[in-house]
Amino acid sequence: MSASAKTVKEFIARAKSYIQRNDYLRTLKALCQALELLHGSQIFGRERFEVNVLLDEALRDLSGMKQIKRVFPQGIQYQKGQEKTLWRTLRRMHDKLEAAIEKVRMEKIRAQKMELDEMLIKAQEFLVKKEPLEARKLFRKASEMFPDEKNLPVDIGNRLMMAGLFAEALEYFKRGQEVDPADPRPYQFSVLCYEATGELDKAEDVLKDALRRFGGNESLFLRMGRLATQKRSWSEAYDSLTQVLQLNPTNQEALRLLKQVGPRIFGAGFDPAKNLPDKAPKPAPGQAAGTPDRASGAPIKLDL
Secondary structure: OOOOHHHHHHHHHHHHHHHHOOOHHHHHHHHHHHHHHHOOOOOOHHHHHHHHHHHHHHHHHHHOOHHHHHHOOOOOOOOOOOHHHHHHHHHHHHHHHHHHHHHHHHHHHHHHHHHHHHHHHHHHHHHHOOOHHHHHHHHHHHHHHOOOOOOHHHHHHHHHHHOOOHHHHHHHHHHHHHHOOOOOHHHHHHHHHHHHOOOHHHHHHHHHHHHHHHOOOHHHHHHHHHHHHHOOOHHHHHHHHHHHHHHOOOOHHHHHHHHHHHHHHHOOOOOOOOOOHHHOOOOOOOOOOOOOOHHHOOOOOOOO
């Protein structure tokens, strides 16, 4: 960084601005940066005089700050040529203050964690005692008090889901999706809740949303195949289950479900152990005219 008078003045101006906001840490940092540039610089004459005047003003304002008065009751003195000595003093003060602030911050975080843990434990006890209303009150209070806890909505939702409060859990899983879009758990748990309440269309919507957001994988395709089988959407179930087997040909649940799904599309002769997805049989006699052959690779639109 260029040690020009303009640059030094800018750092001093920042320090004075931070003093107005009672921001001790940034004030000290800005002054240290100014002094570091000023030491050994080629700033002379009128420019040096102006820099010294501004620095004196900043140090006088700094000395008037409450916390600084405790350390330097006589104020912080500056003499020309002693920039490095002053820099060491302010740097040491900055580092100690930063460490103290960090210590206070960590203690505050620990206290908050303890308070949150106590609330969750108490709410869990209410769930065990079959007092869901009291539990929900505590869960809501916790979520309002600790909005920055990214994992909290999913944690609360999971506790409610395990207690059989599926509709109540969904509220927190939706919030979990908003708080951390990269977390797949709210989607997985939402599907379980919708399945438990019999809202299969909503469960399917969540799965499709997860597929768009995270891409396909064995577990997701299997879940979609299982759900489509429950809905008797045979072609959709077949598509999802064959994608599972393309990723893992030994997936036993996918093979088991295909034994139910395949005959609905291709007839009684379908055997997933013999007819792999890329070698599926031709449609069974009686299949609707114009329905594409699965071996052609075109998707089947017919639901039986």
